[in-house]
Amino acid sequence: MIDPATQAEILRLHFSEKKSQRAIAFDLELNRKTVVGVIRRRAVLDALSATTLRPSILQPFYDQIEQFLKNDPDRSAVNILQSLRLLGYTGGVSILKDYLRTCRPASEPKAFLSLEFLPGQTAQVDWGDFGDVFGIGRKVWCFVMVLCWSRLLYLEFTLSANFESFLRCHEHAFDFFGGVSHECWYDNLATAVAERRGRLVRFNPRFLVYTGTRGFRPIACNLAAGWEKGRVEDGVKYIKQNFWPGRSFADLDDLNEQALVWRDQFAGKRTHAATRKIPELSFQEEKSQLHPLREPYDCDEVRTMTVSPQFRVSFDSNEYSVPWRLVNTAVTLRANQNNVSIAYGNRCVASHDRCWKKNEAIKNLRHEDGLREEKPGAQPDADLQAIGSIGASAKQYLEFLPAQTHSLRSEIKRLMVLITVFGAEAVEAVMGKAIAGGVVGHAHLERWLDQSASIEKKPPPLTLNDSRLVLPHQTPDLRSYDSRLLEAEPSEEIQKEKAHS
Structure with missing residues (x-):
């Protein structure tokens, strides 16, 4: 709608200056139909009166809209439209937005305090x-x-x-x-x-x-x-x-x-x-x-997962390889912004640079060593030979396995995992310890291997050579307390002892 001043000018030019509708439209650069509408109406309308005079499909819902805004002045036009649909309104959101501009309560300007802070606060x-x-x-x-x-x-x-x-x-x-x-x-x-x-x-x-x-x-x-x-x-x-x-x-x-x-x-x-x-x-x-910094805080991402048949673990939309002997074994993954490491117990079995792309397979070809040489169906025999070849204690250990109630297949697989993670020499040593202790089973071996690994990481005992820390303890003379409690002077015997000391 054109502004009231232009409407008034149209009426003046037509009724006072006797100009034609076409001439007025040309002079004021308006559409001829707009000029005709003003002349026929013979009145100047402002924006508010124009909307009230124009028939509106929204008019039956004015009271309900007013109630909506009274309950929640910040309610959006789309949200109000959804409520009006349930009441039978069939119009669009544009006319609703136009009406809301005229009737929504104006938000009062907010005053903000300038926040002040102390140093280090x-x-x-x-x-x-x-x-x-x-x-x-x-x-x-x-x-x-x-x-x-x-x-x-x-x-x-x-x-x-x-x-x-x-x-x-x-x-x-x-x-x-x-x-x-x-x-x-x-x-x-x-x-x-x-x-x-x-x-x-x-x-x-x-x-x-x-x-x-x-x-x-x-x-x-x-x-x-x-x-x-x-x-x-x-x-x-x-x-x-x-x-x-x-x-x-x-x-x-x-x-x-x-x-x-x-x-x-x-x-x-x-x-x-x-x-x-x-x-x-x-x-x-x-x-x-500022508060002083203490020891570093561990911010690594830590996940526990099972190694897949492809001897990989999935992390952050990528896959990382581990030694193939660890298939179907629970491992712990630890990652920071640069590295991804995978551990079995306390022993790291794989380490990779972290990949920030997606759907990538990060592999270490050494993790496949020995896999291609395995013949289908021959792996248990090959594993037994590999275990027995590490030493005399291992051969003796294997002699006791068939008499146990554990699954032989599972026991052999766990032994190969321990050899892969801790090394043949360490496993052979704890096998000898198990035989000497009269027990057989990978759980015993793994516990001893974990204990030996943790002992290696512990720092040496703290030694203090300062002579001031080994001074003999002096026992106080309790008679001095008695004299204080009785509010009396210390006895001559006590005073003499203090003088000689």
């Missing part, structure tokens, strides 16, 4: 999404932590935003700052917040284990309250606007190397727009207020 944490940069089916995420007082920023790019990556980035950030802030503020990240009902927050129990170990208090910001963690959101925006444009990256390592240079040469040395101070210089005052 608070850090804010968030992720930035940078999309699938390398075309491998994985998003690149940027972990950002900002110290609220100095505005010093830490950033790290990863190919995963899972729980372990979340903790790993925390560790790297605290190491960069040289300490831990008293509290950290978060958005409602699933890795940190398990459940939320209004102001009631239940944090991820695994995350609370970490925060308790590191000694900081986690705080979840209110829903839809981005201003509460504006420092880190500004940090993510600053990275996207000032670091990212105009760059290319060969891989994730190259990306993080460029980010590190940019962080140290520009982000930390700039004059901050809000504080008008240089973050790196302000941090010198803040650093002393």
Whole structure:
């Protein structure tokens, strides 16, 4: 609809100046039908009166819409449309949106307090999404932590935003700052917040284990309250606007190397727009207020799984090989951002560089050694020969196996697994120990092998040579306490003994 001023001009030109409809349309650059409509109506309408005069399919539902908005002023047009459909409304959403603009209560402007923080008090944490940069089916995420007082920023790019990556980035950030802030503020990240009902927050129990170990208090910001963690959101925006444009990256390592240079040469040395101070210089005052770092925290991803018939284990959309003797055996996988290792008990049996692509098979050809030589149906005999060949104790051990109630096939398979994992010499030694102890069975052998492996890892006993730590203990004279209790002077005998001592 044209504005009221133009309508008034049409009426003036036609009725006062006696101009034709065609001439008015040409002069005002309007459609002739629009000019005709105004002349026939002989009245100027504003936008509100036009909608009220126009017959509307929505009009029977005005009262119900008003009630919807009274109960919930923020209710969306699409949500209201769904309710109106149940009441018989057959119109579209466009006319509903037009009407809502005229009747929805205007939200009052909100006032925000400027948050102030003490040095070392608070850090804010968030992720930035940078999309699938390398075309491998994985998003690149940027972990950002900002110290609220100095505005010093830490950033790290990863190919995963899972729980372990979340903790790993925390560790790297605290190491960069040289300490831990008293509290950290978060958005409602699933890795940190398990459940939320209004102001009631239940944090991820695994995350609370970490925060308790590191000694900081986690705080979840209110829903839809981005201003509460504006420092880190500004940090993510600053990275996207000032670091990212105009760059290319060969891989994730190259990306993080460029980010590190940019962080140290520009982000930390700039004059901050809000504080008008240089973050790196302000941090010198803040650093002393941070909690000191303790021992490193284990942030590895740990999974227990069974080796497949293809002697592989599946992890993070990829497969990693292990020695073929471990087929159908339970193993423990441990992964960080660079490596994937697989262990049987306490002994590592395979190690690979972590692959961040998807649906890849990462193999070590040595894990196939001996498999191709095995003839179909001949494996049990070959295994018996292999076990018996490692030493006299092994041959003697095998003589007792048929008399046991265990499955021979299972027992031989487990023995081959132990030889693969711990080595023939170690297995032969515990076989001799088993025979000497009068027992047979792979469970005994495995327990002794695990014990010997753990003993090797233990540090030597602590020895203290300081002479001050071995001073003889002196027994106090209890008679002095008696004299104090009786509020009397010590006896002459006690005074003489003290004088001679």
